Amino acid sequence: MISEPLKLRHREYQCGESTTGHQHPHPQLVYIHRGCGILGTAIGTQLVTNGELIWVPGKTEHSFEVLKNSRASLIYILQSPASMPDAIIKLEVTPVMIGLIDALGHRLDDNGSLKHSYQQVFLDQLGQLTQLDEPSLPLLDRRLLPIIGALSTEPGINLSLRELSKRYGPSERTLNRLFSQTFGCSFRFYRNQLVMSKARQWLAEGRSMTRIALDLGYQSLPAFSSAYHSYLRQREGNS
Structure with missing residues (x-):
């Protein structure tokens, strides 16, 4: 055998x-x-x-x-x-x-x-x-766990802090503070980074730019393309 x-x-x-x-x-x-x-x-x-x-x-x-x-x-x-x-x-x-x-x-x-x-x-x-190259995160406050889960499984630029606050309980102010303390950035910045990371993953899998733009909530392909190339330039600048 x-x-x-x-x-x-x-x-x-x-x-x-x-x-x-x-x-x-x-x-x-x-x-x-x-x-x-x-x-x-x-x-x-x-x-x-x-x-x-x-x-x-x-x-x-x-x-x-x-x-x-x-x-x-x-x-x-x-x-x-x-x-x-x-x-x-x-x-x-x-x-x-x-x-x-x-x-x-x-x-x-x-x-x-x-x-x-x-x-x-x-x-x-x-x-x-x-x-x-994705650095490890610090230990997460458990109030962030359902928020991170939603951002990961529902990636999109239209998922707001207000909606997540209503859905999971913590106030918008509390969530903004937790994102700042844990990740050193705002909720909006963290959400957009996850969205762009998902776009990069989908492109590697062979999805079209147009489909990705629509799936992530962009109203037009040029708007998504501009945001994605800005994300890539930022990654190159940090490397």
Whole structure:
């Protein structure tokens, strides 16, 4: 029998579910199909949301708190590419990787040589993915958790602080203060950064600029294009 270089399983998470600190003997790749949550590590937390791919090295302690009902593919890498980092990091998602995850999870024989070939292609593609530089966040005030969850699963420039305040309870003034204390910026700035990050992700997946502009609430393609290129210039300036 051919030795498998990786194993994949799917898991459903319910809102409010959490896993305490734990680690795996082998590296793990997590693809979020839907939903979002907070990934906790020894140095901070990271927001992970639908469409994102996260690399978790073996023997690295981490926890997960679910903000919205979620579905994830958990891929345990038994033969890791030498180029992979030794820290938890997000990877840029490509249409090829999405297709490979789908094929490995649903379409191939458990012990067929075709599956082994797909696994080798998967590992080759994994080693070529761009690593995204997203710093860890400080521990979050729990009043922010449903707000961050809504921003992640309903990305758009029209989602207002007033609407979120009515929906989840804390006053607009309290939420603005929490965003300033936690992220060092206003709610509006943080929301727009999440919107642009989602746009970048969708573009990498092959969506059209027009569709992305409409999905994110922009009234015109030029307005979205101007905002997106301003975001890219800011990222380049900070790098």
